[in-house]
Amino acid sequence: MTTTRLTLAAPCCALGAPPVSSAEAESIAPMFKALGDPARLRLVSLIAAQPEACVCDLVAAFPLSGPTISHHLKVLRQAGLVDCERRGTWVYYWVRPEALAQLSALLGRPTSAAASR
């Protein structure tokens, strides 16, 4: 059945040479899922465009209600993609570079990916 499993030594290609383990997938998939909503993707993008972002700015940038934005931010927080801190009246959010690095590393370096097809 199993077509001869390739033993490519090439360490270059998309998604990394060693297939993602079941445990890895369980821990990383929630991050992708969190980015799988247009509103959340834009939220992360807006937060990443600045060192920190105030929630009031984020709410103003979307046609969504405050609670909804807060919900999305909670999802992003629980996924480990962003973190926040309350300073006085306002709450500030910032991205966690190490989380994005993990995802980027998993996707590989596409610029160097062999144009296999």
Added chain:
Amino acid sequence: MTTTRLTLAAPCCALGAPPVSSAEAESIAPMFKALGDPARLRLVSLIAAQPEACVCDLVAAFPLSGPTISHHLKVLRQAGLVDCERRGTWVYYWVRPEALAQLSALLGRPTSAAASR
């Protein structure tokens, strides 16, 4: 109230300097969403680990039924992450490097991102 938008010339940073537009988010989010399931993440990983992967091998690698695997593959196909072709009895899947490149480009290279925190 937007804190002064950074005018960093560095093209390096997380999620790209210009925030993702609404239209971009709508078109890219489905890809992340497709990767947001552990089974699909592993599927893409397994497919990417070889030039091509036969469905029979993929089904054998999961504790899920054939129809379920087929369903997940359809989601990945519709998201544009993989493509397939029937050759005789078997169906072969391969990843679309340009799609992964798009996602990776969006995530940027956070390792070189300013250690803002």
Added chain:
DNA sequence: ACTCTGTTTCGACATCTGTCAAGATAAGCA
């Protein structure tokens, strides 16, 4: 015809999305 492979259809069940209302925390002012 028969078998094998893979997809599609259909249904049950669970999870997610977005809104309203209420709660928690902090600042401003008398």
Added chain:
DNA sequence: TGCTTATCTTGACAGATGTCGAAACAGAGT
């Protein structure tokens, strides 16, 4: 101190969407 306002989060809810398996269907080879 006490009252008021502003900011943000949480809880509860209806509607939409996703997950998965059983059965039925379609292609390719024997």
